[in-house]
Amino acid sequence: MDIRKVKKLIELLEESGVAEIEIHEGEESVRISRGHSLAPAPAPASAIHQVAAANPAPAPAPATTDTSFAVANDEPEELGDIVNAPMVGIFYEALAPGKPNFVELGQSVKKGDVLCIIEAMKIMNQVESEYSGVISKIMVENGEPVEYGQPLFLIREA
Numbered sequence: 001m002d003i004r005k006v007k008k009l010i011e012l013l014e015e016s017g018v019a020e021i022e023i024h025e026g027e028e029s030v031r032i033s034r035g036h037s038l039a040p041a042p043a044p045a046s047a048i049h050q051v052a053a054a055n056p057a058p059a060p061a062p063a064t065t066d067t068s069f070a071v072a073n074d075e076p077e078e079l080g081d082i083v084n085a086p087m088v089g090i091f092y093e094a095l096a097p098g099k100p101n102f103v104e105l106g107q108s109v110k111k112g113d114v115l116c117i118i119e120a121m122k123i124m125n126q127v128e129s130e131y132s133g134v135i136s137k138i139m140v141e142n143g144e145p146v147e148y149g150q151p152l153f154l155i156r157e158a
Contacts, residue, residue: 016145
């Protein structure tokens with residue numbers, strides 16, 4: 001893997017506040033983390049390069065203060081299918097500034113429709129819907145960094 005790509009990954013990690021990122025490219029992979037892991041992961045047959053970011057992040061805030069995609073206790077639980085982020089990157093709701101959003105709240109979508117873009121390493125990756133239904137909740141703001149597996153959309157049956 002090119003060292004320039006590794007440096008870009010480190011920059012992305014520092015800018016986003018994400019604790020760890022792992023990228024696979026062919027048979028090569030790289031994992032970059034800000035802190036120490038409790039147990040080392042087993043190494044696959046291919047070479048793995050581990051790079052620690054130069055400045056470790058301060059201790060993360062308690063989970064109770066992060067309300068970006070948590071549901072408050074007094075709200076009724078919403079039913080539907082959740083579309084999660086398939087990668088770490090920056091969430092964009094439109095193709096470019098000034099362009100219409102891919103989806104809006106209350107809009108009907110079909111399986112395979114593009115919901116948003118996640119930018120990772122200057123590459124724009126389209127996120128397609130895994131479900132058909134109506135967008136009932138958008139859980140991320142435009143331009144926000146997202147982590148792998150973070151909920152992005154709630155889609156309920158039409």
